[in-house]
Amino acid sequence: MMKVDKEKCIGCGACVSLCPDTFAMKNSKATVISEKDCDEAMNACPVAAIEQVE
Numbered sequence: 001m002m003k004v005d006k007e008k009c010i011g012c013g014a015c016v017s018l019c020p021d022t023f024a025m026k027n028s029k030a031t032v033i034s035e036k037d038c039d040e041a042m043n044a045c046p047v048a049a050i051e052q053v054e
């Protein structure tokens with residue numbers, strides 16, 4: 001599943017736009033809401049805050 005580093009996240013919303021099933025915004029940061037993978041968001045994040053974990 002995906003993981004967001006909330007220290008790095010700048011709240012741009014790109015990951016939510018690309019994969020709304022996987023990410024949602026919470027307190028202006030992205031948060032993971034399902035175990036569905038989303039490589040597009042990982043590649044698109046401008047600050048590399050998204051990683052894939054087991």
Ligand code: SF4
Nearest residue numbers: 009010012013015045
């Ligand atoms: Fe945060 Fe990256 Fe998602 Fe933008 S794409 S909201 S910086 S995790």
